[in-house]
Amino acid sequence: MLDGERGPATQLAMSILVRMADVYGADALMDISQAHIDSTIYLGDATLEFAERLASLGAKVVVPTSLNVSGVDECGWKDWAVSPEWAAKAARQMLAYERMGAVPTWTCAPYQTHMRPKFGQQIAWGESNAIAFANSVIGARTERYPDLLDICCAITGRVPAIGLHLTAHRAGEILLDLSGVPAALQQDDQFFAVVGHLVGKLAGDSIPVIDGVVVSPAEDQLKAFAAAAASSGRVALFHMVGVTPEAPTLDAAFQGRAPGQTIHVSIADLRAARAELTTADGRELDMVILGSPHFSLAEFSLLAPLLEGHHAHPRVRFLITSSRLMKEHAAEKGVLAPVLAFGAEITLDTCILASPMLPPEIKTLMTNSAKYAYYAPSLLNTRVTFGSLADCVRSAIEGRVVRDDSLWQSA
Amino acid sequence: MIRGRAVVAGAAEGEALVTSDALSFWGGYDFHTGEIIDKHHPLAGVRAAGRILAVPFSKGSSTTTAVLLEAVRAGTAPAAIVTTGTDSFFALASIVADVMYGKPFPVIALDADDFASLKTGEYLTVDVSGAIRRR
Numbered sequence: 001m002l003d004g005e006r007g008p009a010t011q012l013a014m015s016i017l018v019r020m021a022d023v024y025g026a027d028a029l030m031d032i033s034q035a036h037i038d039s040t041i042y043l044g045d046a047t048l049e050f051a052e053r054l055a056s057l058g059a060k061v062v063v064p065t066s067l068n069v070s071g072v073d074e075c076g077w078k079d080w081a082v083s084p085e086w087a088a089k090a091a092r093q094m095l096a097y098e099r100m101g102a103v104p105t106w107t108c109a110p111y112q113t114h115m116r117p118k119f120g121q122q123i124a125w126g127e128s129n130a131i132a133f134a135n136s137v138i139g140a141r142t143e144r145y146p147d148l149l150d151i152c153c154a155i156t157g158r159v160p161a162i163g164l165h166l167t168a169h170r171a172g173e174i175l176l177d178l179s180g181v182p183a184a185l186q187q188d189d190q191f192f193a194v195v196g197h198l199v200g201k202l203a204g205d206s207i208p209v210i211d212g213v214v215v216s217p218a219e220d221q222l223k224a225f226a227a228a229a230a231s232s233g234r235v236a237l238f239h240m241v242g243v244t245p246e247a248p249t250l251d252a253a254f255q256g257r258a259p260g261q262t263i264h265v266s267i268a269d270l271r272a273a274r275a276e277l278t279t280a281d282g283r284e285l286d287m288v289i290l291g292s293p294h295f296s297l298a299e300f301s302l303l304a305p306l307l308e309g310h311h312a313h314p315r316v317r318f319l320i321t322s323s324r325l326m327k328e329h330a331a332e333k334g335v336l337a338p339v340l341a342f343g344a345e346i347t348l349d350t351c352i353l354a355s356p357m358l359p360p361e362i363k364t365l366m367t368n369s370a371k372y373a374y375y376a377p378s379l380l381n382t383r384v385t386f387g388s389l390a391d392c393v394r395s396a397i398e399g400r401v402v403r404d405d406s407l408w409q410s411a
Numbered sequence: 412m413i414r415g416r417a418v419v420a421g422a423a424e425g426e427a428l429v430t431s432d433a434l435s436f437w438g439g440y441d442f443h444t445g446e447i448i449d450k451h452h453p454l455a456g457v458r459a460a461g462r463i464l465a466v467p468f469s470k471g472s473s474t475t476t477a478v479l480l481e482a483v484r485a486g487t488a489p490a491a492i493v494t495t496g497t498d499s500f501f502a503l504a505s506i507v508a509d510v511m512y513g514k515p516f517p518v519i520a521l522d523a524d525d526f527a528s529l530k531t532g533e534y535l536t537v538d539v540s541g542a543i544r545r546r
Contacts, residue, residue, distance in 0.1 A: 016506060023418055023502040038473040044442065046484040047477050050511060126473040146476035146500045148507045204433075205468055205496070232451075234433060234470035279450070353438070375438040378450045 001156055009059030013152035017160070020149060026160035034117050035065040035154035036110045036134075038126025039147040040097050041354050042071030042090035050148060051096035054155070061154040065102040066110040068127045069294075069350045070094045073357070076347055080357035090355070102154070106349035107323035109223065109293040111138060119245055122165055124153035128230035129223070129293050129371065135237040137222045139245040141165050144236035164237055170246060171255035172209035172239050175262040176202060179212030181270065186215045188407050189388040190274065193370040195265070196225035198273035200233025202263055209253040211241040220299055227293050228370035271408060277373040277386035283400040285385070286362040288312075288392045289376075291321035292351055292369040299389075300330040304338045306393045312343035313399030317362070320344055321351040342396075353379050366395050413525045415493065417541035419505040421517035423491040424536040424546075428462040429529045430454050435471025436478035445487030463535045464489035465526065469500040479504035483514050491517040491537045495526045519543065 071090030439449035445460025
């Protein structure tokens with residue numbers, strides 16, 4: 001491939017991959033059977049030039065490849081503050097990756113599509129939340145791949161044989177013990193997002209093992225955990241004892257080794273972590289935002305009964321970010337209609353962080369997503385209140401921030 | 412002199428900007444201005460463009476590399492990045508900046524004690540061997 005016998009695009013991708021193999025200290029490359037491309041996010045001329053250079057050289061992916069969010073909702077951007085120039089360039093970047101033969105999933109939750117990988121499958125995934133989910137919840141194997149390298153892996157079908165691709169490097173390193181946290185709090189809707197935020201901060205560059213979980217988290221709660229831990233920290237793999245597939249026991253999670261460090265998580269730690277996710281101080285509310293990572297069918301199904309028969313306050317916008325596929329599924333299942341009747345808007349293919357869509361008058365947000373709560377203050381210069389899904393709905397109805405904090409205060 | 416390992420070799424000089432907190436460039440660095448913008452980070456509001464940025468490792472978004480590539484193109488990237496351990500994100504950004512624009516930036520890995528000896532404000536030179544000198 002380096003000699004160019006498979007064309008100039010493969011040669012370029014392989015030249016980057018080989019230099020990276022050297023950086024990683026890899027002795028060899030290995031095959032992958034799937035990829036997820038985060039490089040789809042349009043930022044500016046450099047990301048577009050990189051994509052169009054590869055596409056113009058004739059790049060084709062050689063493994064099934066899904067695409068992350070883009071920089072624009074192709075059908076809906078005109079309803080928002082996106083400039084025509086941005087929309088045009090972001091669409092060009094989308095087209096470049098489609099031309100390479102990738103599947104236009106346009107979602108940051110590819111693990112909730114038909115492209116969900118299998119346990120043990122060797123893959124090359126970008127997108128921090130998706131990496132953490134694929135490794136931890138599914139037990140597929142990907143390094144923490146950055147944008148621009150993910151596509152090189154997809155074009156060559158190879159990755160450096162290092163890190164999380166190898167069993168020995170998937171052992172837990174530090175232990176976070178939740179056994180002091182009562183079940184009532186663990187059952188709370190916000191619990192896993194809050195713990196994820198805390199774990200990301202505590203884990204540093206180690207693989208965390210979470211023990212003491214006494215509830216059975218739903219897939220979307222693990223999704224919220226993974227996204228939070230990969231935002232506040234660099235978690236690409238976690239083990240949750242009794243929950244995730246490589247952690248049937250504590251011993252299995254550590255592959256028989258001893259934890260390098262044990263941290264007993266207290267209720268006070270969790271309260272503090274939850275408080276950090278809120279940067280707003282008043283009751284003002286301009287928008288409720290749900291769907292980072294992209295809202296799933298199960299989440300639409302949880303939301304619909306909460307808002308059925310109500311309508312959002314005229315002062316508050318209620319936005320859900322999701323994928324085309326999930327919106328179709330929600331419509332088929334009958335859970336989209338009540339959401340739209342409530343006055344919710346839906347943005348597809350992208351999110352408020354990846355597309356400059358929010359008008360400047362939107363200054364205060366409320367969300368149940370720790371990832372939105374982490375990034376929105378910095379990226380969008382907004383103030384955020386973090387709360388449960390029910391809190392978000394109630395606040396949208398009342399037109400001001402309302403949170404039921406009783407469980408967190410009394411716990 | 413501090414003997415570092417040149418993860419991506421190159422020469423640079425500039426004022427050190429040092430933090431012990433990991434950083435995501437997406438959501439953490441404005442490539443239009445070269446400023447650190449992560450409000451959870453102690454360096455929020457500080458301009459890193461043209462400086463030797465010492466940050467232990469990248470965290471957060473995969474798009475960190477793409478933000479750095481944009482910063483190189485816009486002329487707002489740090490002059491060099493110094494880490495503990497090998498950070499593949501910073502290395503990749505530099506390698507792609509080389510491939511696309513012929514403008515790699517040095518990425519130097521230090522052991523933890525050497526990293527801890529760096530101080531914001533001191534003037535550093537980095538050479539192709541990975542050695543860092545104070546001036």
